[in-house]
Amino acid sequence: MEKVRFHLKSFFRECKRKKVLFLMISPVLLYFIIFAYIPMPGAYIAFVDYNIGKGIFGSNFVGLKNFEFLARTGDLWRITKNTLLYNMAFLAFTNLFQVAFAIMISEISSKWFKKISQSVILLPYFISMVIVGFFAYNFFNYDHGFVNTILTSLGFEKHDFYSDQGIWKYIIVFFKIWASTGYGMIIYLAAITGISTDIYEAAALDGASPIQKISRIIIPLLKPTIILLFLFGLGGILKGSFDLFFNLIGNNSVLFKQTDIIDTFVFRSLVGSFNFSQGAAVGFYQSIFGLILVLTVNAIVKKIEPDSALF
Numbered sequence: 001m002e003k004v005r006f007h008l009k010s011f012f013r014e015c016k017r018k019k020v021l022f023l024m025i026s027p028v029l030l031y032f033i034i035f036a037y038i039p040m041p042g043a044y045i046a047f048v049d050y051n052i053g054k055g056i057f058g059s060n061f062v063g064l065k066n067f068e069f070l071a072r073t074g075d076l077w078r079i080t081k082n083t084l085l086y087n088m089a090f091l092a093f094t095n096l097f098q099v100a101f102a103i104m105i106s107e108i109s110s111k112w113f114k115k116i117s118q119s120v121i122l123l124p125y126f127i128s129m130v131i132v133g134f135f136a137y138n139f140f141n142y143d144h145g146f147v148n149t150i151l152t153s154l155g156f157e158k159h160d161f162y163s164d165q166g167i168w169k170y171i172i173v174f175f176k177i178w179a180s181t182g183y184g185m186i187i188y189l190a191a192i193t194g195i196s197t198d199i200y201e202a203a204a205l206d207g208a209s210p211i212q213k214i215s216r217i218i219i220p221l222l223k224p225t226i227i228l229l230f231l232f233g234l235g236g237i238l239k240g241s242f243d244l245f246f247n248l249i250g251n252n253s254v255l256f257k258q259t260d261i262i263d264t265f266v267f268r269s270l271v272g273s274f275n276f277s278q279g280a281a282v283g284f285y286q287s288i289f290g291l292i293l294v295l296t297v298n299a300i301v302k303k304i305e306p307d308s309a310l311f
Helices: 002-017 019-037 040-047 065-072 076-106 111-126 129-140 146-153 165-193 197-205 210-234 242-249 253-259 262-270 276-304
Strands: 048-051 055-061
Touching: 002 019, 040 048, 040 055, 040 065, 040 276, 048 276, 065 276, 076 111, 076 165, 076 210, 076 253, 076 262, 111 165, 129 146, 129 165, 129 242, 165 210, 165 242, 165 253, 197 210, 210 276, 242 253, 242 262, 262 276
Parallel strands: none
Antiparallel strands: 048 055
């Protein structure tokens, strides 16, 4: 009890001493308390036969029954594998392009050109995936698509993209990179800006080339940020980009084998039934899987490089 009182006194003393900093962080804390921590008991809906009249805790407990529809269809492994592989590709390639573009932007000396470049790269992040789906359709449509028009003008035969399962995994990854690079680039650019100019000056005196500056200074100093963002990304590794997949693929069943992820599968399975319990069961499955993965990878990172671990 005395220890608790001591820690509380220390906490309040620290709050008083750094009240401006705590005031600045309070909106973020409030956001997470309201939208992340308070709704947590609602996960119980995944284990009940939810009835609006009875409420979450008054509804009949059914155990793991709500999880059965995922396994019953026989598609659980396929959609889980697709979701994992796509998200791993998203994590790897988006981080790679974000770091590359951040380094390139940081090396631009002209201020106006740097601002224009940042704006152009960031713009796709604000474009709705509905518009992206429209672009994709006009590019790959069999009859009047831009790509097939080019192919026929060059004397080649048209290609039916919307019947070709293999090519869409590359198209989806491309559009994800295109949409996400600008936003993530800002984070890495901020980290590069925070690197002391003294380090660059010392490297210049030692005769370091631009390539050596990037490989020996920037990338090693960016490593903690890269690992941190990678670990954050792993938390949602089983939560696919529903808007991207749905607007690109829609209800084209020919492509489901290669492009179906958990979110799109659940949407099609439960649309119209309004089964809140089964929807919550899927969310719970995704969250638990992500938690286990983050804890595992964080433990590995902690052994290899303790300073880069989340906790």
